[in-house]
Amino acid sequence: MLKKVLDLAANNGFLSRSKSLNDKFKIGPVGQLLCQNINSEWFHNIVINKELTVVINDGDLSETYNYVKNLCSEKLPFGIADSEKIKKYTADEYRENCDTGIDFKNLLCNEDDIFLKFCVFVSPNESMRYFQRWQKQRRIWYKKFSASPERYSVSDVKNIGNTQSVNIEAKYPWGSHTVESLELNSHDENFTNEQLQFKDGKLITAHTITSRIHLSTLFLNSLCDSYDEPFFQDKSRPLWRFHRKLAPYKLSFALTGSTQSILNELNDLGLYLCKQLRTNHVSTLFLPSASKSTLDSQYVQYDQLGIPYTVVLNERTLKDGIGSLRNRDTTLKEKVHVTELVSYVDKLFKNY
Known part of the structure; x- marks a missing residue:
């Protein structure tokens, strides 16, 4: 092991x-x-x-x-x-x-x-x-x-x-x-x-x-x-379950869209949110591959970096401002409005 x-x-x-x-x-x-x-x-x-x-x-x-x-x-x-x-x-x-x-x-x-x-x-x-x-x-x-x-x-x-x-x-x-x-x-x-x-x-x-x-x-x-090596779709998938206070990066971004123009808009939104989070002293990872790789491949990469949460932005986010916050440990997603993301993340990381 x-x-x-x-x-x-x-x-x-x-x-x-x-x-x-x-x-x-x-x-x-x-x-x-x-x-x-x-x-x-x-x-x-x-x-x-x-x-x-x-x-x-x-x-x-x-x-x-x-x-x-x-x-x-x-x-x-x-x-x-x-x-x-x-x-x-x-x-x-x-x-x-x-x-x-x-x-x-x-x-x-x-x-x-x-x-x-x-x-x-x-x-x-x-x-x-x-x-x-x-x-x-x-x-x-x-x-x-x-x-x-x-x-x-x-x-x-x-x-x-x-x-x-x-x-x-x-x-x-x-x-x-x-x-x-x-x-x-x-x-x-x-x-x-x-x-x-x-x-x-x-x-x-x-x-x-x-x-x-x-x-x-x-x-x-x-x-x-x-x-840890949890099973995902009948196959073990190694990852790090770092405590959120210790994780090198606290948040990452994943984007999904049907056209390049939509992905470009999501990319701009993601960069804006990323800058806000970093300004609020949250170590955030935003990679160029966020708009080019499949969601699953992005999750695998971020889990293997031990990142506790991933912000998922899609086409609907551009219409209603609602994104998803994926939890690394449970793989569950919760809905968060982009205008409330920074304050919500601040609450998540304030406590142990």
């Missing part, structure tokens, strides 16, 4: 095959959009939607820590988020050093690896409660975006020295993959004892809870999680 996932991804711009390394891939142009959306959702969940103060680190971690500690008047808790780019091996070094097997990290050979990190500083009395709640919240986050929420679980706790650690894992037919690592540390060696000391009635040493995510692993997990 993994080969099917990789083949569909490579055929639709999510992955590109490496020219120098057999069976290795780079993230393709459509895949970059998916990565961007994953990164954005992580940022909003970790930085924007937290009940505590969170700052971004981009350089000296100790300096950032001292700043946020002072910003919060030396009161716990607070957090630091970090997106760290690490240079990967050259092709020859990668070939010599990469592990064997189907671990996600062995499938990609991008020049850079990006790690998403988040560290919360909490009082010792609250650290275990935070750690347990954090495990639950992060698992819920993965399930919220998943086409198969039941695949996500939290591993057993491992105790090594001052550290307790767990992994959030995704289970597939070929095995399980770690998508995120969580650690509770009672003595974080990235900081001095003096830095971690706070006054809370008495002198205490802050504990840290750290989350680590390999963005490329999260990207490949999103592909595997979203892959």
